[in-house]
Each structure stands twice: as C-alpha cells, then as structure tokens.
Amino acid sequence: MxxxxxxxxxxxxxxxxxxxxxxxxxxxxxxxxxxxxxxxxxxxxxxxxxxxxxxxxxxxxxxxxxxxxxxxxxxxxxxxxxxxxxxxxxxxxxxxxxxxxxxxxxxxxxxxxxxxxxxxxxxxEGIKEIVGWVKICKGCKKKYPPEYKFDECEICGTRVIRKRVKKNR
Ligand SMILES: [Zn+2]
Structure with missing residues (x-):
C-alpha cells in the first residue's frame, strides 16, 4: 500500500x-x-x-x-x-x-x-513485523528453530520453551 x-x-x-x-x-x-x-x-x-x-x-x-x-x-x-x-x-x-x-x-x-x-x-499480527520465535532449552539454553518438534532438549533433556526474539535489529 x-x-x-x-x-x-x-x-x-x-x-x-x-x-x-x-x-x-x-x-x-x-x-x-x-x-x-x-x-x-x-x-x-x-x-x-x-x-x-x-x-x-x-x-x-x-x-x-x-x-x-x-x-x-x-x-x-x-x-x-x-x-x-x-x-x-x-x-x-x-x-x-x-x-x-x-x-x-x-x-x-x-x-x-x-x-x-x-x-x-x-x-x-503486529509482532510478525519485528519479532520472531525460537525455541530455547530452559536448562542448557540451546536454541532450536521454531519448527523443532520435541518438547525436550536433545542435549540435556530439559523442557524446551518458545521465546520471542527481535529481528532486524
Ligand atoms: Zn538443553
């Protein structure tokens, strides 16, 4: 527009x-x-x-x-x-x-x-403009792409949570 x-x-x-x-x-x-x-x-x-x-x-x-x-x-x-x-x-x-x-x-x-x-x-919707998602292990903090299918970290077995990240900054 x-x-x-x-x-x-x-x-x-x-x-x-x-x-x-x-x-x-x-x-x-x-x-x-x-x-x-x-x-x-x-x-x-x-x-x-x-x-x-x-x-x-x-x-x-x-x-x-x-x-x-x-x-x-x-x-x-x-x-x-x-x-x-x-x-x-x-x-x-x-x-x-x-x-x-x-x-x-x-x-x-x-x-x-x-x-x-x-x-x-x-x-x-607003959030798409500036923010993306990653998954992150609550234990060892390893980051996974948003499409990571498992609930647990492949390294340490701790729960993986979804987290907002800023893009283009
Ligand atoms: Zn981990």
Missing part, C-alpha cells in the same frame, strides 16, 4: 512495536504516558534514528473524530490521549497517508472499526 504509515499508541510502544520499513507516528501525550525506562530508551532511540516521529493531530482531525464519537453516544469512552492518537491517524489520512493504528486497546479498536480506520494489535 502506498504511503503506508503506522500510528503507535502507548501499548504499541511498550510492546516494542515499530516498523523500520515505513514511518511511524505517535503523539506527544502518548510519549509522556511512557513511564518504564526500557520503553523510554527504545522510543528515544527510534526517534533519534528517524523511525518514529512525534506529531499532534490538527483541529480538523480532532473535530471529525469528535463528531463520530458524539453520534455514537456514550458507549465509546476514550481518554483524551486515546482520542488524540486516533485523531492523529485521521489527520494523516487527510494528508494522503494510509495510516494503520497499532493498539491493543479494545475500546480504541471498536472506534477504529466504526470510523473505518485500519488497525492492528501489538501482540498478534
């Missing part, structure tokens, strides 16, 4: 999601929601490397979203931070981008469904 960009909410950033192939955006109030040090460092370096850009929604995007939310009634309760990140996606769409919002928040996903904004969650 042309002009594809990702819009990241706090759950995406904390989950370590961002794409190196396309531009990623987030809002300034999302970045101030990031409290844990590891995510802060990840975010800071992604900003410095030019992978994540901080932008805030324009008034047109905010109004357009506000209208939808008012029409949908009281069911859709969102925080201001959530509203802003969706409004940023609307703003980017108005500018000719094809934004996909990355969030694990169920009520946000509901709103995105209603306004027809593509989204993906961090922990399911």
């Amino acid at each position: 042309q002009n594809r960009v990702y819009v990241l909410d706090a759950s995406a950033i904390i989950g370590g999601f961002y794409s190196k192939k396309t531009m990623n955006f987030t809002t300034s109030d999302v970045t101030s929601e990031i409290k844990d040090l590891k995510s802060k460092i990840m975010l800071q370096s992604a900003i410095e490397d030019g992978h994540i850009e901080i932008q805030d929604p324009d008034s047109e995007g905010v109004e357009k979203l506000g209208k939808v939310l008012r029409e949908s009634g009281d069911i859709l309760r969102l925080s201001d931070v959530d509203k802003n990140i969706i409004a940023l996606a609307v703003t980017l769409k108005n500018k000719g981008f094809n934004p996909t919002l990355v969030t694990d928040d169920y009520s946000m996903q509901n709103v995105l469904k209603i306004i027809g904004m593509p989204y993906r969650s961090v922990l399911t």
Whole structure:
C-alpha cells in the first residue's frame, strides 16, 4: 500500500512495536504516558534514528473524530490521549497517508472499526513485523528453530520453551 504509515499508541510502544520499513507516528501525550525506562530508551532511540516521529493531530482531525464519537453516544469512552492518537491517524489520512493504528486497546479498536480506520494489535499480527520465535532449552539454553518438534532438549533433556526474539535489529 502506498504511503503506508503506522500510528503507535502507548501499548504499541511498550510492546516494542515499530516498523523500520515505513514511518511511524505517535503523539506527544502518548510519549509522556511512557513511564518504564526500557520503553523510554527504545522510543528515544527510534526517534533519534528517524523511525518514529512525534506529531499532534490538527483541529480538523480532532473535530471529525469528535463528531463520530458524539453520534455514537456514550458507549465509546476514550481518554483524551486515546482520542488524540486516533485523531492523529485521521489527520494523516487527510494528508494522503494510509495510516494503520497499532493498539491493543479494545475500546480504541471498536472506534477504529466504526470510523473505518485500519488497525492492528501489538501482540498478534503486529509482532510478525519485528519479532520472531525460537525455541530455547530452559536448562542448557540451546536454541532450536521454531519448527523443532520435541518438547525436550536433545542435549540435556530439559523442557524446551518458545521465546520471542527481535529481528532486524
Ligand atoms: Zn538443553
């Protein structure tokens, strides 16, 4: 898809999601929601490397979203931070981008469904972009490919578990 960009909410950033192939955006109030040090460092370096850009929604995007939310009634309760990140996606769409919002928040996903904004969650499909799986022995730490069929390590016999690994880093 042309002009594809990702819009990241706090759950995406904390989950370590961002794409190196396309531009990623987030809002300034999302970045101030990031409290844990590891995510802060990840975010800071992604900003410095030019992978994540901080932008805030324009008034047109905010109004357009506000209208939808008012029409949908009281069911859709969102925080201001959530509203802003969706409004940023609307703003980017108005500018000719094809934004996909990355969030694990169920009520946000509901709103995105209603306004027809593509989204993906961090922990399911999103993870394919940056994360792969290996199997690793809990005992001797030998790594096996994800398709390794046995429950036990061929060397020491300890249980083999599935583990997330980062790709392209
Ligand atoms: Zn082992």
